[in-house]
Structure formats: structure tokens, C-alpha cells
Amino acid sequence: MSVPLGEGASVPLSIRAEEGLTPTRLRLEQEHAYFNDIYLLAPVGYFVLGLDTTILQMNLVGADLLGVPRQNPDRVQFRNFISPRFVADFDRFVQAAVNSSEPQRCDLQLLRAHEQHGFPATLRASADLGGQALRVVLELAEGKLAALERSEERFRRIVHTAEEGIWEIDDQARTSFVNPKMAAMLGYTIEEMLEQPLVNFMDEEGRLILERNIARRRDGVAERHEFKFLRKDGSELWATLATNPIFDPQGQYLGALALVTDITARRETSELIWHQANFDALTALPNRHMFQDRLRQEMKKASREGLFLALLFIDLDGFKQVNDTLGHAQGDALLVEAARRIGTCVRASDTLARLGGDEFTIILSGLDHVSSVERIAQNILANLNQPFQLGEQQGRVSASVGIALYPSDAAEPDDLLRHADQAMYAAKHGGRNRYSYFTPDLQVAAQARLRLGQDLRLAQAQGQFALHYQPIVNLRTGAIERAEALLRWQHPQRGLLGPAEFLAQAESNGLILDIGDWVFRQAAAQARQWQARFGAGFQISVNLSPGQLRGDAALYQGWQDYVRALALPPRSIVLEIGEGVLLDSASQVVARLRALREMGLQVALDDFGTGYSSLAHLKHFDIDYLKLDHSFVRELAADTGDLALCEAVIAMAHKLGLRVVAEGVETLVQRDLLAQAQCDFAQGYVYAEALPAPQFTALAERGLPPAAPA
Known part of the structure; x- marks a missing residue:
């Protein structure tokens, strides 16, 4: 049976309440416990209510009868539409429906939203199987013929003005009806769509999905699917179809009716979110999340096929220097070009991913010879070792590549990645611009680093750190005027450890900030005590790493407050930095250094002569002391070029207003030659x-023995 809609089209009424809700289909509906979208088209009001009668869902007719939006954004209750004198009847009706397994009926009067006059209606309700909601059918209480005419008139109006597409196909999947919205969604007129096969509006992907679903329609299965249609102009329309099969009284399949919702914009948004969650925004490579998923899948595939898999972990050597020197924009450009170069070295079936920063990974799957892995690693090293043209400047990096093999090196994805990472660090420590395979020895070293990191965390909490102080002597007077604070760790099993044995680990796991803060405060407190004994000019030097200079600015403000609380002049503390800090005047590290200098702290350039800086760099910075590396001092003799070099550096430093400290002075000859060269201070x-603070105090109080000639 169909309702005439004019212009030669009709829409079926085979889904009326009394016809569509067969016992079998009602039971299926209850078992799934969800609102079937096809009831949106029923010519009676259909509602799903919460136990407090909040309208959770309603169909088109129901929304029209109550005069509210179908989505019910205000979460209004159905009870609000009951005429006051029928409220008690309605409450009893609801209670009976909730507590009974049989459908309940109630005749009452309803009010439309914002209207005073009511209309008579009949409600039928039953609870769902979970007892958490009510399903309510609303019919107007009038004569059957009048009710039919009114419902069909309302249905016809709703179908033609609906904001969702309505599409009916016959048993041959040809279009027998569409409403104006459906035709507009595809860019056709209604006449152009009638009698056309559904597949004419689909691409190959959609046709395959359709073939599978038509078979399920014939079995009487009501479903909801996403389809991709093609508009008249060739553009894509993504839509959800809530479909219901149509049968005649004898059970013969007649076709299907679908409610069609345009989800193109939502799908595009979902695809964008998915892409952002799985791909790196800068290089468009798979990110860590997708990499981990692909690694799991490829390892399973390798296991099934009896082949091996190689995982390459790539870290760019020297990238930070390029990034800091040329700026982040050029650093990003280098990463994009690096990703492209690496990509040319692998097959289309391999996975190249960016984990973050300057770290990349490659999954080489389906391999039967290790030699192919080495060839790819060598090509990557060669490609990345070529100059990068970055605007008007060039940047240079190399790569350290770690290789781990499945199944020989690890059976689980996380272990394989960790082992490749360890192999990469082995390549980096071996000189960079090379590749290294994972070995059990690397795992042992990694476990040792892990234990060291755990021990470091306990060390500070348990007071295992101490400062020892090396005297810095005025070469003119022979007096101890300064000291360098050197960190020591009294390890409970390994004994007294020097900084070379643990500071690199503290730097890598972020503990250096807390340790450095402790060192500064200890040294400042000690400086205050020694100034009271040895005079206000006594200074203590503390070493400061680039990692500390990148830390939170609040930490350094705390230093200023601490020094002020001690009544200690800020110049009493000298911060010793390495030469690398001076290479980039625009870096955050240098800006932080200048801020510390403005606080009144003094600065010494440590190990001068071992890095890339020159005296020309010094004039751009507020440096107070230049510390000659012990390599300058080691071979000092009266007739060597080393002495001439020392004399030249000292003279130029004095011209720039810097005082010079010689490190690693071990002999009287070295001491005397440095004094003759006008070096200001020496230590060694x-x-x-x-020395620990008590021994240092004793040495400084008794003084050094008079300088004897060498």
C-alpha cells in the first residue's frame, strides 16, 4: 500500500505500526535495544523515553506533533506535554509500562509546545528488555478514516520537507521514489533519478558494498551503513543509509526504504583527525602511533612467512647545531629533505616513519639476506652526508643508524625498537656517520645505564652527593683565592665516583637540573662561610652544562633569591661554561647565560682551546675568566711552541679584560713558566x-708552602 504524493510518485506505508512491527521484527528490535532510524518515516509518533520521560529519540511525526526539534537539544520531558488534568493518568500509565511485560495503553490529551489548546491522543508504551527506557507510539484519537487521511497528509508534508533524504528502491534495486532533499543532495531532479539503478549513483567501491547488502535486505535484516555516492557533477557524497526491507503480505521481497543522511563534512573532519593522529605534520610520514601499529603487523607477517625483518633507527648527527644556528624554519626544511632522501633508499613496501625530533625509523620487511639491510644503511648514510641547501645557506648533518633484526634480536615490538635504539647509540658513540647492529653487550650496557639512572634518583634523596673543592691559586701572591666545586657521588656499592661516571646519564634523563640546583646552593653556602674566614673576595666556581641553561627560568630566579638571602654578593659565584655555548649568539642558551650574568654572577670559559671558539668570540660576551685547557699546559717548556702559544693567548685575553686560569698544572716548571707568561691563576x-670542605679549609688556613724555584 502506498500514499499518493503527487507528480506521479508515491511512498510506501508498509511500515505502519500495525504492519511493520511483526513479532519477529519487534523481538529483533528489542534485542538490539536501539532506535531503528527507519521509524523516522512512520506516519505515527514514535518515541524512546528515559524512565523520567526525557525524550531520548523521536521520529519526524512525533517531533511535528509536539512542536519541538527532533534532536531535543533542551532534553525536555514527554510529561511536560501532558494536559494538567491528565498528568496523574499519565504517571500511572508510565509506571504500569515499566513494571509490565505487556504493552500499555492510555487515552489522554496532549499540548503542543507554546500552545494552550490540547488535542486528544492515544499512547501505547512498553519497556525495552533492559528496563532502562520506554518505547511509546502516539496516535491521534479520531475516526480511523479521518486519522488515516490526517496522518497521510502529515506524512506527505514531512517527507517533502524533510532535512534528510528518503530513497526507495524496488526488488531490482531501481529507484522507485526519492524526496526533494534526496534529489538535491545528489544534484539531480526527482524525474532524473526515478527508474535509475542505484548503482548508477555509485563508484566501484560502493557497488561492491551494495551487492553484499542487497542480499542481507532480502533476508529481512534492517541495517545502517556508510556509502559513497557520486553526485551529478562527479563529486563525492558520503552518507549513512538506515534501510528497512519491504515485504508484501505473503512475505515476498518488494524492495527497501532508506533514510539518507549526508555525512560528507563529518567524514572529512574524521579523516583529518585520523590523519593527524597517524601522520607527522611536517614530513607527512607515519608518526610513532602508526609506526608501532605497522611494526606489530609486519612482525606477525614475518613470523607467518618464515622471513626476517630489520628495524633501522636513524638519528641525525649535528642537527641541533643546524637548528640553533640557522633557525627552526631551516631546521624543519632540513628534516623534510632528510625524510625525502631516506625515502629514496627504501622500497615502496617498506615503512619509513618519523618518531619525533630528528629520529626516523624504517621497517624493512620480507627480507631473506642481511646484505640488503647493509646496502640500504650505507645508501642512507651516503645520502644524508651530502650538503643540504637551506635558503642561501648550507647545512651539514650525518646519521647514526642502529639495526635490530626480528626474530633474532627480539620477539616483541617494544623490545625490537629498544634494541635498535641501543644500537643507534652505539653507532653514535663509535664516531657517528655509521651503522651498528644490536648485540647482547649493548643490552648489558643499557641495563647498566638504567640502574645508574635509578641509583641517581636515590642519591639525591639519600644525601649521597658531596662537593670537593680544588684550590685556585693566585700565581703572583701564591695565595688560595678561589676554588672550583667538583661533584662527587658516594655510591653505596661502587664507592666514590667522579662526575665523568654519571653526569652524562644525569643529563640524558633530566636529573641534571635538580643536581645542578643542589650544587649551586651548596657552593653558595660554602662561599659565604669561607668569605667570613678568608675575606670577601673569595670565589667558588661551579660548572654549568648547556642542558642546565635550557632549564626553567624560575630555577635561576631561585638562585638569585637564595644568594640574596645569604647576603652573598652574586660575583662570589663563577659559572664555568664550555666553548660550545658561544657558537650561536641567537640561541636560548646564550640568552639565559646573559640573564645570569645580569644577575651579577661571573662567567668563566672552561677548557679553552679544545672546541671551536676563538678569542674573537669572547668580545661578544661578558666573560670574566678564561680557563686554559690542560692540553696547553701539559707540554710546557721554555723552548717550545706551546709556551709561545700560551703567552699569546694570555696577552690577548688581558687585552680583552679577561683574567686567565691555567688548568692541569702538575709541575713546578709549568707553574713558573705560566707565572712568567703573566697568567693570573693556576690549579692542579x-x-x-x-678536597672535601674541611680539608680545603685547613689547607687554606695554613697556606701553601713558599714557592720554590723549579
Whole structure:
């Protein structure tokens, strides 16, 4: 049976309440416990209510009868539409429906939203199987013929003005009806769509999905699917179809009716979100999340096929220097070009991903020879070792590549990635611009680093750190005027450890900030005590790493407050930095250094002569002391070029207003030659090794023995 809609089209009424809700289909509906979208088209009001009668869902007719939006954004209750004198009847009706397995009926009067006059209606309700909701059918209480005419008139109006597409196909999947909205969604007129096969509006992907679903329609299955249609102009329309099969009284399949919702914009948004969650925004490579998923899948595939898989972990050597020197925009450009170069070295079936920063990974799957892995690694190294043209400048990096093999090196994805990472660090420590395979020895070293990191965390909490102080002597007077604070760790099993044995680990796991803060405060407190004994000019030097200079600015503000609370002049503390800090005047590290200098702290350039800086760099910075590396001092003799070099550096430093400290002075000859070259200070074993504070105090009080000629 169909309702005439005019212009030669009709819409079926085979889904009326009394016809469509067969016992079998009602039971299926209850078992799934969800609102079937096809009831949106029923010519009676259909509602799903919460137990407090909040309208959870309603169909088109129901929304029209109550005069509210179908989505019910205000979460209104159905009870609000009951005429006051029928409220008690309605409450009893609801209670009976909730507590009974049989459908309940109630005749009452309803009110439309914002209207005073009511209309008579009949409600039928039953609870769902879970007892958490009510399903209510609303019919107007009038004569059957009048009710039919009114419902069909309302249905016809709703179908033609609906904001959702309505599409009916016959048993041959040809279009027998569409409403104006459906035709407009595809860019056709209604006449152009009638009698056309559904497949004419689909691409190959959609046709395959359709073939599978038509078979299920014939079995009487009501479903909801996403389809991709093609508009008249060739553009894509993504839509959800809530479909219901149509049968005649004898059970013969007649076709299907679908409610069609345009989800193109939502799908595009979902695809964008998915892409952002799985791909790196800069290089468009798979990110860590997708990489981990592909690694799991490829390892399973390798296991099934009896082949091996190689995982390459790539870290760019020297990238940070390029990024800091040329700026982040050029650093990003280098990463994009690096990704492209690496991509040319692998097959289309391999996975190249960016984990973050300057770290990349490659999954080489389906391999039967290790030699192919080495060839790819060598090509990557060669490609990345070529100059990068970055605007008007060039940047250079190399790569350290770690290789781990499945199944020989690990059976689980996380272990394989960790082992490739360890192999990469082995390549980096081996000189960079090379590749290294994972070995059990690397795992042992990694476990040792892990234990060291755990021990470091306990060390500070348990007071295992201490400062030793090496005297810095005025070469003119022979007096101890300064000291360098050197960190020591009294390890409970390994004994007294020097900084070389643990500071790199502290730097890598972020503990350096807390440790450095402790060192500064200890040294400042000690400086205050020694100034009271040895005079207000006594200074203590503390070493400061680039990692500390990148830390939170609040930490350094705390230093200023601490020094002020001690009534200690800020110049009493000298911060010793390495030469690398001076290479980029625009870096955050240098800006932080200048801020510390403005606080009144003094700065010494440590190990001068071992890095890339020159005296020309010094004039751009507020440096107070230049510390000659012990390599300058080691071979000093009266007739060597080393002495001439020392004399030249000292003279130029004095011209720039810097005082010079010689490190690693071990002999009287070295001491005397440095004094003759007008070096200001010296430190080394010729005077004393680094001492705990009590021994240092005793040495400074009694003074050094008079300088004897060499």
C-alpha cells in the first residue's frame, strides 16, 4: 500500500505500526535495544523515553506533533506535554509500562509546545528488555478514516520537507521514489533519478558494498551503513543509509526504504583527525602511533612467512647545531629533505616513519639476506652526508643508524625498537656517520645505564652527593683565592665516583637540573662561610652544562633569591661554561647565560682551546675568566711552541679584560713558566687535588708552602 504524493510518485506505508512491527521484527528490535532510524518515516509518533520521560529519540511525526526539534537539544520531558488534568493518568500509565511485560495503553490529551489548546491522543508504551527506557507510539484519537487521511497528509508534508533524504528502491534495486532533499543532495531532479539503478549513483567501491547488502535486505535484516555516492557533477557524497526491507503480505521481497543522511563534512573532519593522529605534520610520514601499529603487523607477517625483518633507527648527527644556528624554519626544511632522501633508499613496501625530533625509523620487511639491510644503511648514510641547501645557506648533518633484526634480536615490538635504539647509540658513540647492529653487550650496557639512572634518583634523596673543592691559586701572591666545586657521588656499592661516571646519564634523563640546583646552593653556602674566614673576595666556581641553561627560568630566579638571602654578593659565584655555548649568539642558551650574568654572577670559559671558539668570540660576551685547557699546559717548556702559544693567548685575553686560569698544572716548571707568561691563576695537582670542605679549609688556613724555584 502506498500514499499518493503527487507528480506521479508515491511512498510506501508498509511500515505502519500495525504492519511493520511483526513479532519477529519487534523481538529483533528489542534485542538490539536501539532506535531503528527507519521509524523516522512512520506516519505515527514514535518515541524512546528515559524512565523520567526525557525524550531520548523521536521520529519526524512525533517531533511535528509536539512542536519541538527532533534532536531535543533542551532534553525536555514527554510529561511536560501532558494536559494538567491528565498528568496523574499519565504517571500511572508510565509506571504500569515499566513494571509490565505487556504493552500499555492510555487515552489522554496532549499540548503542543507554546500552545494552550490540547488535542486528544492515544499512547501505547512498553519497556525495552533492559528496563532502562520506554518505547511509546502516539496516535491521534479520531475516526480511523479521518486519522488515516490526517496522518497521510502529515506524512506527505514531512517527507517533502524533510532535512534528510528518503530513497526507495524496488526488488531490482531501481529507484522507485526519492524526496526533494534526496534529489538535491545528489544534484539531480526527482524525474532524473526515478527508474535509475542505484548503482548508477555509485563508484566501484560502493557497488561492491551494495551487492553484499542487497542480499542481507532480502533476508529481512534492517541495517545502517556508510556509502559513497557520486553526485551529478562527479563529486563525492558520503552518507549513512538506515534501510528497512519491504515485504508484501505473503512475505515476498518488494524492495527497501532508506533514510539518507549526508555525512560528507563529518567524514572529512574524521579523516583529518585520523590523519593527524597517524601522520607527522611536517614530513607527512607515519608518526610513532602508526609506526608501532605497522611494526606489530609486519612482525606477525614475518613470523607467518618464515622471513626476517630489520628495524633501522636513524638519528641525525649535528642537527641541533643546524637548528640553533640557522633557525627552526631551516631546521624543519632540513628534516623534510632528510625524510625525502631516506625515502629514496627504501622500497615502496617498506615503512619509513618519523618518531619525533630528528629520529626516523624504517621497517624493512620480507627480507631473506642481511646484505640488503647493509646496502640500504650505507645508501642512507651516503645520502644524508651530502650538503643540504637551506635558503642561501648550507647545512651539514650525518646519521647514526642502529639495526635490530626480528626474530633474532627480539620477539616483541617494544623490545625490537629498544634494541635498535641501543644500537643507534652505539653507532653514535663509535664516531657517528655509521651503522651498528644490536648485540647482547649493548643490552648489558643499557641495563647498566638504567640502574645508574635509578641509583641517581636515590642519591639525591639519600644525601649521597658531596662537593670537593680544588684550590685556585693566585700565581703572583701564591695565595688560595678561589676554588672550583667538583661533584662527587658516594655510591653505596661502587664507592666514590667522579662526575665523568654519571653526569652524562644525569643529563640524558633530566636529573641534571635538580643536581645542578643542589650544587649551586651548596657552593653558595660554602662561599659565604669561607668569605667570613678568608675575606670577601673569595670565589667558588661551579660548572654549568648547556642542558642546565635550557632549564626553567624560575630555577635561576631561585638562585638569585637564595644568594640574596645569604647576603652573598652574586660575583662570589663563577659559572664555568664550555666553548660550545658561544657558537650561536641567537640561541636560548646564550640568552639565559646573559640573564645570569645580569644577575651579577661571573662567567668563566672552561677548557679553552679544545672546541671551536676563538678569542674573537669572547668580545661578544661578558666573560670574566678564561680557563686554559690542560692540553696547553701539559707540554710546557721554555723552548717550545706551546709556551709561545700560551703567552699569546694570555696577552690577548688581558687585552680583552679577561683574567686567565691555567688548568692541569702538575709541575713546578709549568707553574713558573705560566707565572712568567703573566697568567693570573693556576690549579692542579702541583697544589692539591679536589678536597672535601674541611680539608680545603685547613689547607687554606695554613697556606701553601713558599714557592720554590723549579
